[in-house]
Amino acid sequence: MWCVAPYLFGRGDFGPCKALTPIVEEISNEMNDIDFGAMNIDNQPNTPTKFGVRGIPTCILIVGGELKSTKVGMTNKSDFTTWLKENT
Numbered sequence: 001m002w003c004v005a006p007y008l009f010g011r012g013d014f015g016p017c018k019a020l021t022p023i024v025e026e027i028s029n030e031m032n033d034i035d036f037g038a039m040n041i042d043n044q045p046n047t048p049t050k051f052g053v054r055g056i057p058t059c060i061l062i063v064g065g066e067l068k069s070t071k072v073g074m075t076n077k078s079d080f081t082t083w084l085k086e087n088t
Contacts, residue, residue, distance in 0.1 A: 006084060008038040009048045010057040016074040017057045023077050024059070031084070061087050 008024050010017030021038070028036035041048050041056060051060050051067060059071040061084070069087040071080070 005035045005037060005062040007036075007060050007062065008057060009041055009051075009053050009060070010038070011041055014056060020057045020074055023075075023080060027077060027081055027084070034084070034088070059083075063088060 006024070008017075008020065010020065012018065012021075024036060024038070028034070039047060041053070048058070051058075052070070053060070055072055057072075057074065059080070060067055061069040061071075069083065071083050075083075
């Protein structure tokens with residue numbers, strides 16, 4: 001069984017991150033079989049660079065312990081859900 005974990009890197013005071021957070025939260029409530037996570041880059045400034053994060057918001061998708069896909073920038077619920085389904 002593969003572990004699937006989308007992770008959102010952002011900042012709570014940055015407009016696009018504030019707008020994307022409730023979208024990701026809504027999807028996480030609908031997709032209970034996936035473990036979602038989030039990180040405020042101000043609290044952990046070195047971790048995003050380990051995943052090649054160069055801009056925010058950035059979502060990474062870890063599947064089976066490996067980085068499978070990256071999505072950078074604001075997106076809508078439909079596009080985010082499609083990205084998840086295409087990569088899991």
